[in-house]
Amino acid sequence: MNVILLDNITKKLGDFYFKQLFFSVKKGYVTGLVGPNGSGKTSLISLITGHIQPDHGQVTIFDHKPHDLYVKQNVGIVLDQLYMYDDFTIHKMHQVIAPLYEQWNEEKFNFYLNKFKLPTHKKIKTFSKGMKMKCSLLFALSHEPKLLILDEPTAGLDPIFRKELLYIIQDLMVREEQTVLFSTHITTDLDQIADYITILDKGAIKLEGDMNDLKENFHIVRGPKQMMDQDVHKLFVHVEHSPTGFTGLYQGDLALFENLDEKISFEQAKIEDILYYVIKANAKDVMP
Amino acid sequence: MITLMKRDFLLVNKWFYITMPFILLALFYLFGFSITWMAFFILVTGLLTPFVYDEVNKTYIFFDSLPVKRKTIVQARYMNNLFLVMTITFIMFVLNALAHRYLNIDYALIIKDIIVLFSYLLFFVAISLPHLFRYHRYLSFVYTFGQIVILFFIFNFIIINPVINESIEQYKENPVINEEGETIIFSLTNQTFDSGLHLSAEMLMPWMTYIVLPLLAITTFILSYYLSVFTFNRRDLTGR
Numbered sequence: 098m099n100v101i102l103l104d105n106i107t108k109k110l111g112d113f114y115f116k117q118l119f120f121s122v123k124k125g126y127v128t129g130l131v132g133p134n135g136s137g138k139t140s141l142i143s144l145i146t147g148h149i150q151p152d153h154g155q156v157t158i159f160d161h162k163p164h165d166l167y168v169k170q171n172v173g174i175v176l177d178q179l180y181m182y183d184d185f186t187i188h189k190m191h192q193v194i195a196p197l198y199e200q201w202n203e204e205k206f207n208f209y210l211n212k213f214k215l216p217t218h219k220k221i222k223t224f225s226k227g228m229k230m231k232c233s234l235l236f237a238l239s240h241e242p243k244l245l246i247l248d249e250p251t252a253g254l255d256p257i258f259r260k261e262l263l264y265i266i267q268d269l270m271v272r273e274e275q276t277v278l279f280s281t282h283i284t285t286d287l288d289q290i291a292d293y294i295t296i297l298d299k300g301a302i303k304l305e306g307d308m309n310d311l312k313e314n315f316h317i318v319r320g321p322k323q324m325m326d327q328d329v330h331k332l333f334v335h336v337e338h339s340p341t342g343f344t345g346l347y348q349g350d351l352a353l354f355e356n357l358d359e360k361i362s363f364e365q366a367k368i369e370d371i372l373y374y375v376i377k378a379n380a381k382d383v384m385p
Numbered sequence: 386m387i388t389l390m391k392r393d394f395l396l397v398n399k400w401f402y403i404t405m406p407f408i409l410l411a412l413f414y415l416f417g418f419s420i421t422w423m424a425f426f427i428l429v430t431g432l433l434t435p436f437v438y439d440e441v442n443k444t445y446i447f448f449d450s451l452p453v454k455r456k457t458i459v460q461a462r463y464m465n466n467l468f469l470v471m472t473i474t475f476i477m478f479v480l481n482a483l484a485h486r487y488l489n490i491d492y493a494l495i496i497k498d499i500i501v502l503f504s505y506l507l508f509f510v511a512i513s514l515p516h517l518f519r520y521h522r523y524l525s526f527v528y529t530f531g532q533i534v535i536l537f538f539i540f541n542f543i544i545i546n547p548v549i550n551e552s553i554e555q556y557k558e559n560p561v562i563n564e565e566g567e568t569i570i571f572s573l574t575n576q577t578f579d580s581g582l583h584l585s586a587e588m589l590m591p592w593m594t595y596i597v598l599p600l601l602a603i604t605t606f607i608l609s610y611y612l613s614v615f616t617f618n619r620r621d622l623t624g625r
Binding site (some may be wrong): 110139140143146147148149150164166169170172174176178179180181182183184185189192193194196197198199 | 388389391392395396438441442443444445446447449450451452453454455619621622623
């Protein structure tokens with residue numbers, strides 16, 4: 098069952114646009130949304146959260162419209178920045194935010210407050226980027242949302258907190274029917290937690306699939322220069338050439354390469370590799 | 386909605402509320418500021434402050450993520466501004482009454498002036514808010530300030546001056562003279578402007594002025610609310 102469904106979405110935002118976009122997030126899984134800077138990840142999330150409205154098509158979350166109060170009660174959103182009053186303290190924010198949620202869990206709030214070691218009476222403008230992100234998470238998690246949307250939450254954070262954040266998400270996934278949409282350009286975050294991956298570039302989905310399928314089906318192949326010809330080239334999603342050989346992303350059964358005499362090596366492609374080669378495949382592939 | 390209304394009050398530093406009465410008294414007594422214009426400038430400050438904070442911190446994105454409808458966000462702002470207009474009108478009335486009694490201020494606002502002041506303030510809010518909800522941009526703040534400057538000139542040269550000149554003509558034979566024996570010169574920059582307030586309204590709206598004017602102001606305010614809801618509901622809060 099899909100928790101998020103974007104059906105035939107068209108949206109123009111200046112020079113950038115989404116054209117007849119279909120996108121879905123399955124219930125009970127972590128879906129990673131990856132793409133280079135400017136690929137439209139934040140805009141896609143803005144469409145999901147209802148911050149921007151599509152020109153055509155329909156966005157549904159839990160089968161409701163994004164602005165429906167049922168949706169807002171059940172969604173936790175962590176944006177790339179904390180858009181809160183700089184002069185507010187966590188104490189003041191709590192006064193404003195907590196009464197708005199029907200299922201606000203004060204125990205959970207205090208639990209995360211202690212876990213993140215955030216000061217309650219210090220102004221937000223004195224917080225570091227990491228503290229602001231923790232603060233955003235604190236409020237996003239305290240009403241126990243069924244769907245958690247994270248937009249570049251790890252950008253600019255130190256590796257320790259990045260790791261900590263991934264553990265928090267893993268802990269959340271223990272809950273039944275918990276769904277997470279995690280947008281990032283730091284793909285290593287997703288290797289650890291994602292069940293599904295969607296690669297976005299220039300407002301279009303270039304690839305999407307089950308993480309296990311991607312790992313099984315995509316391989317990085319390295320081989321000598323003399324092996325490469327037009328026919329072999331066509332087998333790859335994209336190939337990078339060097340003076341001594343080539344490196345390419347191959348999708349499919351590796352048995353194809355078994356009978357070849359040339360020295361070639363294979364390794365399972367990481368998300369970063371898949372992202373790189375899929376994006377590069379859009380550009381013209383020039384043979385040496 | 387109460388939570389959202391409370392948010393705007395939390396935005397303003399408590400020292401502002403404590404020092405404001407003293408600042409007003411000083412402006413009123415030491416510099417002879419007009420009650421009407423003081424009311425307008427306080428209103429502009431009160432009206433714009435939450436929007437400026439929203440723009441600087443882009444909090445409208447954050448609040449749009451919370452379980453509140455955009456309509457409720459608009460409602461809360463309109464309720465706050467209605468409350469602000471009523472409070473300012475009341476404070477100005479009290480301030481003027483105290484000053485008239487204890488500080489030798491000649492003109493005491495009468496109920497007619499209060500109705501007119503309330504209506505003018507409400508008109509101003511009704512005109513400003515849809516623009517602020519539509520754009521949330523610094524340009525709209527300039528626009529709101531520009532509005533008050535334009536209003537100032539319209540009042541000064543088109544409405545008040547003819548009213549006052551007419552009064553002066555009438556009083557030529559019997560000029561308005563203060564206790565020191567000087568002829569009072571009507572001007573927007575001093576308290577004598579306040580005495581022209583209800584006269585200006587009567588000139589603008591000669592028929593049942595003190596019923597039609599506030600009713601018109603309230604109607605404009607309600608229509609303005611619907612316009613703000615309409616525009617804010619359709620607005621993209623983030624862009625590229």
